[in-house]
Amino acid sequence: MNDPQANILCQLREEYITLLPQAKKTIEFLTTTVNHLLKDIYLKLGPEEQIQCKSRIKSQESSIAALARRQEGQIFDPAKQYSLSNLPDFVGLRILVFPNPRISEIQNSLQDLLKNWKSDPVRDMDTVHKYFGHLPEPEISEISCEVQIVPMLIGLFWQVEHSTLYKPSPRIKNLESEGLNRAADGVYAAIGPRFP
Numbered sequence: 314m315n316d317p318q319a320n321i322l323c324q325l326r327e328e329y330i331t332l333l334p335q336a337k338k339t340i341e342f343l344t345t346t347v348n349h350l351l352k353d354i355y356l357k358l359g360p361e362e363q364i365q366c367k368s369r370i371k372s373q374e375s376s377i378a379a380l381a382r383r384q385e386g387q388i389f390d391p392a393k394q395y396s397l398s399n400l401p402d403f404v405g406l407r408i409l410v411f412p413n414p415r416i417s418e419i420q421n422s423l424q425d426l427l428k429n430w431k432s433d434p435v436r437d438m439d440t441v442h443k444y445f446g447h448l449p450e451p452e453i454s455e456i457s458c459e460v461q462i463v464p465m466l467i468g469l470f471w472q473v474e475h476s477t478l479y480k481p482s483p484r485i486k487n488l489e490s491e492g493l494n495r496a497a498d499g500v501y502a503a504i505g506p507r508f509p
Contacts, residue, residue, distance in 0.1 A: 317391035322377065328397050329373045332456065336370045339453040340404040344368050346448075347406060347460070350422045354415065363465060364419070365409040376400060401431075401445040402459035411465035413440055419462055427460065440464050 344366055348355075351364060358364065371379065376397045381387045389395060397403060410416050420442060430446025442462040447454050463471070 318389060321389040325377050335453055336404050336456050339456040340368045340370055342453055343406050343458055354418055363411045367407045370404050398455050401457050403456050405459040407461045407463055407468055409463055409465040409468040413464045416462055
C-alpha cells in the first residue's frame with residue numbers, strides 16, 4: 314500500500330542524514346566565528362560576569378515535527394516538495410549573557426555577521442534577541458541558522474521548562490497547562506526586571 318505521508322517522512326529522514334555532515338560544519342563555523350567576534354568582550358569580563366555559547370543541531374524527529382507544524386493540519390501535501398534545509402533554525406546558537414548590559418555589546422560585536430539576517434523579536438521580552446539567516450560560505454550556506462542572545466537567567470530557565478511548557482511530553486500535555494503557564498509568567502516577572 315502506497316502511503317504518501319509515510320513516503321514524505323522517509324524522504325525527510327534520508328535528507329536529514331544527508332544534511333547532517335553539513336550541519337555539523339555549519340554549527341562549528343558559526344560557533345567559532347561568534348567566539349572570535351566576542352573575544353574582546355570575553356577579555357573584559359569581570360569575575361562575576363559570564364558569556365556562554367550553547368550550540369545545537371535539531372534532531373531528526375524534532376526537525377520533521379517542526380516542518381510538519383508549519384503545514385496546514387500538520388499534514389504534508391504529496392503535491393509539494395519539502396526540505397529540512399528550509400527550517401529557519403536547523404542549527405542554532407544560544408548566547409547566554411550575564412549581566413544583561415553586556416547584551417548590547419554582544420549585538421554590536423555581531424552586527425556585521427547578522428546584518429543580512431532576519432530579526433525575530435520575542436514578544437514581551439525586549440532583552441531577548443533572535444536572528445535567522447545563512448552563513449556566506451558556499452560550502453555551508455544551504456543550512457539556515459538561528460542565533461539567540463539571551464539573558465543567562467532566562468536562558469537557563471528555558472532549558473528547564475523546554476520539556477514542560479514548550480514541547481511537553483504527552484503525560485504533561487494532559488495536565489492543566491494554565492497553571493504551568495502562570496507559574497512560568499511568575500518566573501519571568503521575578504528574573505526579568507532584576508537585571509535591566
